[in-house]
Amino acid sequence: MKNKGKELKNIDLKKLSSMHVGGKAKRLFVPKNIEQLNNIIKYSKKTSKNCIILGNCSNIIFRDKVYRDVFVSMKGFDTIRVNGDIVSCGAGISLFTLCMFCEQHELTGLEPLYGIPGSVGGAIAMNAGAFGDEICNHIDEFVSLQDGEIKTKNKFDFAYRKGPLDSGEILIEAKFKLNKGKKEEIIKKQMQFLQKRKSLQPSLPSCGSVFMRGKDFSPAKLIDEWRLKGLTVGGAMISTKHAGFIVNANDATFEDVILLIQIVEWIAKSKGYEFEREIKII
Numbered sequence: 504m505k506n507k508g509k510e511l512k513n514i515d516l517k518k519l520s521s522m523h524v525g526g527k528a529k530r531l532f533v534p535k536n537i538e539q540l541n542n543i544i545k546y547s548k549k550t551s552k553n554c555i556i557l558g559n560c561s562n563i564i565f566r567d568k569v570y571r572d573v574f575v576s577m578k579g580f581d582t583i584r585v586n587g588d589i590v591s592c593g594a595g596i597s598l599f600t601l602c603m604f605c606e607q608h609e610l611t612g613l614e615p616l617y618g619i620p621g622s623v624g625g626a627i628a629m630n631a632g633a634f635g636d637e638i639c640n641h642i643d644e645f646v647s648l649q650d651g652e653i654k655t656k657n658k659f660d661f662a663y664r665k666g667p668l669d670s671g672e673i674l675i676e677a678k679f680k681l682n683k684g685k686k687e688e689i690i691k692k693q694m695q696f697l698q699k700r701k702s703l704q705p706s707l708p709s710c711g712s713v714f715m716r717g718k719d720f721s722p723a724k725l726i727d728e729w730r731l732k733g734l735t736v737g738g739a740m741i742s743t744k745h746a747g748f749i750v751n752a753n754d755a756t757f758e759d760v761i762l763l764i765q766i767v768e769w770i771a772k773s774k775g776y777e778f779e780r781e782i783k784i785i
């Protein structure tokens with residue numbers, strides 16, 4: 504049997520997801536290198552199972568069921584190093600660790616992302632952003648795996664919440680080009696962004712903004728105007744603090760969350776708006 508790295512069984516997905524909703528995964532692999540990851544992908548193809556790539560699960564909602572798919576946690580890709588003003592890190596590194604590393608090495612640029620609870624892989628896949636900046640603005644180069652082929656890309660397209668990865672492409676490592684800065688100033692900026700984040704966002708479990716910004720409208724602003732804050736289905740609620748967030752206020756199930764999302768979408772449609780989901784439902 505080919506080496507697929509660590510294998511975990513009957514994983515409680517509720518504990519993995521920042522929304523604290525979901526059933527169980529029969530099998531979860533934690534590869535540490537490309538060879539193991541490739542073996543897992545080959546195995547999933549051979550057994551006709553979906554291969555689901557997980558970062559920190561802060562933008563994913565799982566259904567309340569037992570999944571027989573092959574889950575892959577990228578947490579084993581956890582190297583981080585610096586060379587001048589370039590920081591290279593594995594997909595499994597959290598944005599928090601990356602920002603702390605930059606702070607220690609007096610490299611500035613990523614401060615607006617401080618506090619986003621994602622991994623580097625998930626953040627690049629989603630082109631995560633905050634306060635007018637996006638992670639893809641800072642990528643110098645990235646390494647990915649697609650159909651068994653290792654690719655290195657330094658030219659790529661990205662857009663609002665749409666990263667540079669093609670379908671089925673897995674982010675392995677990214678290099679960020681940063682600027683020399685002063686530690687105290689970097690910490691100050693990080694704290695300012697974190698304070699702003701805390702003042703705007705709820706502390707209850709969530710997956711961040713449920714819907715993407717539209718071309719000429721903000722779903723959160725509209726949901727607020729329509730007085731939907733506090734609307735509840737079972738244990739799921741539209742946050743009273745930030746209308747763009749759905750929170751797990753009281754032991755919500757997947758059905759509670761999805762029904763609440765659908766109600767908002769239905770109301771939006773009845774008012775002439777098409778909301779596009781930012782969160783991924785697995």
Ligand SMILES: Cc1cc2nc3c(=O)[nH]c(=O)nc-3n(C[C@H](O)[C@H](O)[C@H](O)COP(=O)(O)OP(=O)(O)OC[C@H]3O[C@@H](n4cnc5c(N)ncnc54)[C@H](O)[C@@H]3O)c2cc1C
Nearest residue numbers: 558559560561562563621622624625626628631632674711
């Ligand atoms: C409290 C809170 C605040 C948030 N604030 C923000 C914010 O300010 N801005 C923002 O943009 N988002 C925000 N989010 C959403 C979320 O944190 C980001 O989208 C984050 O980047 C997702 O990263 P993740 O590692 O958790 O990805 P996951 O949720 O694990 O995965 C998201 C998607 O990326 C894919 N993926 C993960 N890793 C890889 C990989 N290595 N290769 C290929 N595909 C991969 C998954 O398959 C999935 O489709 C917030 C979420 C919460 C809970």
